[in-house]
Amino acid sequence: MHIIIVGGGQVGTELVHNLTGKGQSVIVIEKDPKQAAHLKEELDTIVINENAVSIEVLEKARVKSAQMLIAATETDEVNIIACMLAKKFEVPTTVARIRNTEYTADSSPTGLTNKQMGIDLIINPEKAAASEMLKLIHFPDATQVEYFAQGLVKLIATIVSENAEITNIPLEKLKLPAGCIIVGIRKNDGKFIIPNGKDIVEANDKVYLLGNAKVILKASGLLHRKETRIRKVLILGGGNIGFELAKLLEEDSEHSFMVKIIEKDPQQCEKLRRNLTKSFVIQGDNTNISYFLEEEIGETDALVAATGDDRTNIVAAMMGKKLGVKRIVSEIDIMDYHSVYSSLGIETIDPFLITASQILRYTRKEDVVSLSLLKDVGAEIIELILPEEAVVIGKKLMDCNFPKGMLIGTILRGQDVIIPSGQTVLKSNDRLIIFVLPSISKKLEKYFTRS
Structure with missing residues (x-):
């Protein structure tokens, strides 16, 4: 399969690594000269340093033989036009990363449907990130939660606590509830294995448990000594991710969450108040540590740091840890900070990785x-x-x-x-x-x- 990727940012780079590793033919179009030069050094693929909103450039990328075009730049309009041009060349599948939800609404400002815009699949990174955050609030003892088979099958990844019931027992002798299985173990030293019956689970290993959704929750109790419950949620940052998460929390019919949002932009606060019915919106400088204390972070059950700035998110998360918040989740904006979050034990949601997965x-x-x-x-x-x-x-x-x-x-x-x-x-x-x-x-x- 020949695939054109428009935009060599974090999403585009993740896609190239994955696709070329599977032997796919990939060409990247990246407008920024500095980023294009970096990609040429880092990636084993062709990188065209030009603007993709051009028939001539798409022809250079062999668009006539492409089976897919993925438009993943930071600009919605560029992504839409690139897909429209690709359809002129009868590219079978076009994918666009679209952040502005108005473009996906019935009353789109373009006046066009997705089909008329030449887009087969729209991915909204912020909506996807908010959905992942909601899963981690639902399952606060997990580091990752995935649903399959229309919700009938669930996977959770979680760190095994000290003295958990399953530690130091060969998996073939482990009495897990019927309907689930351990499919992966990331050992404390970072090594990852797909286990067999002879392998054992040790404290601080990350275990991947897969099975019947009704059984998984019961099975996960073997990995922890106590269950964490979340009711109060504090969201720092009322941008796209914070707003989408608050909407999901309000719409959750199975739980009754108390949601508070701190956002420094007055106009954004007004938008939040107009569109949210149950959340408490506060205008405040979420980069000011004394303000965190004033808002009593320590009294919330879950803290979500989605300010759009990694340094602010890290400071907020560390404050939450110090004050004993049960569940802390942070958006990660720049991948270079990943090791910092990891070393500090802060659970992150990566919109770029989620987008690439979809x-x-x-x-x-x-x-x-x-x-x-x-x-x-x-x-x-x-x-x-x-x-x-x-x-x-x-x-x-x-x-x-x-x-x-x-x-x-x-x-x-x-x-x-x-x-x-x-x-x-x-x-x-x-x-x-x-x-x-x-x-x-x-x-x-x-x-x-x-x-």
Whole structure:
């Protein structure tokens, strides 16, 4: 597959690393000379240092033979025009990163539908980031939460506490509740493994637990001594992410969250008050530490730092830690700060990684329903539907000769969530949730595409 990526920022760079690693043909168009020069040094792909809003430039990028164009610049209008031009060349799939929600509304300022704008898929990074933050508020003991099979299957990643019930026991002897499985372990030294029955879990390991959504919560109790509950949520920063998160919290019918937002821009505060019905909006300088104290951060259950500035987010998160806040989540704006957040033990949401995950599912040949990139370890979780013509149909898992580095964690057959064994026979239309290392990911199409 030949793919054109417009915009060589953090999203574009993540996509190139992933796609070229799977043997895809990728050309990047980046307008900024300095960034283009950096990409040429860092990436093993062609980088065109020009403006993508040009038929001549798109032709240089071999648009006539492209199967996909991904427009991921910081400017919505550039992304829209690039997709429109790509459709003129009959590019089958176009993807646009769009931040302004007005462009995706019925009353779009362009007066055009997505189809008329030439866009097959719109990704909104802020909305996606807010959704991920909501998951971590729902499950405050987890570091990552993913849903599959329309919510019937769930994955949680969590750090194993000292003296947890599952520590130092071989997995083959571990009595997990029926309906779930440990699909990955990131050891305390940073090494990541897809475990077998002989492996053990130790305190401070990060464990990836996959299975029936109703069972997962019960199983996660084996990893912790006590359950954390969230009711009060304080959001620092009322920009796009903060606003989207507040809307989701207000719309949550299963919980009754008390939401407070601190935003320094008076006009943005007015917008928040007009569009939010239950949240308490305060105008204040969220970069002032004394103001944090005044607002009694220590009394909130969850602190979300979404100010748009990493240094401010880090200071706020550290203050929250000092005051004993149960759950702290921060937006990460510049990837160079990732190691800083990690060393300080601050849980982060990366809008760029989330955006890349949502786009990557459309670049695969398998019938992929969803794809998630796991933070810190580079592994992928792929949800796909098994077609009738796949070579593994009718075979037992033990006879499929799958490569080392992949694991079918669950199978959804109808409404039944199955934790497979070597004797499990694969059937057409099975929905598979597969845990796979990056080096193996490109081999999946051999087993799971139409033969």
